[in-house]
Amino acid sequence: MKYTVTLAEALGGITVNITTLDGRELSIPVNDIISPGYELVVDKAGMPIANEPRNRGDLKINFEVKFPTKMTTEQTATIKRALGG
Incomplete structure (x- = not known):
């Protein structure tokens, strides 16, 4: 499963809300x-395993980070200060 986050979410944390293929709502x-x-x-949050209905496979979430395309001078300065640059 692919999930896109902003740069702020990538650095500051996020709760991922996902609806699985079998309709379950997960908040991770x-x-x-x-x-x-x-x-x-x-672990064990994926789809049921064939012939083992009580067991589930793992759910894999691949992240894409969406970087800003432009920032103000103030935003750039703030990020540099925050990251020690």
């Missing part, structure tokens, strides 16, 4: 820093 907190290509694996 992500407190790690999300870098481009980051993959989160949620």
Whole structure:
């Protein structure tokens, strides 16, 4: 599953709300820093395993980070200060 986050969400954390293919609603907190290509694996939250209906596979969420295309001078200065640049 692919999920797009903003740069602020990638750095500051987010709760991912997902509707699975079988209709379940999941709310998954992500407190790690999300870098481009980051993959989160949620154990036993995926689809049921064939011939083992009580067991589920893992849910894999691949993240895409949407970077801003432009920022004001003030925003750039604020980010540089925050990140020690």
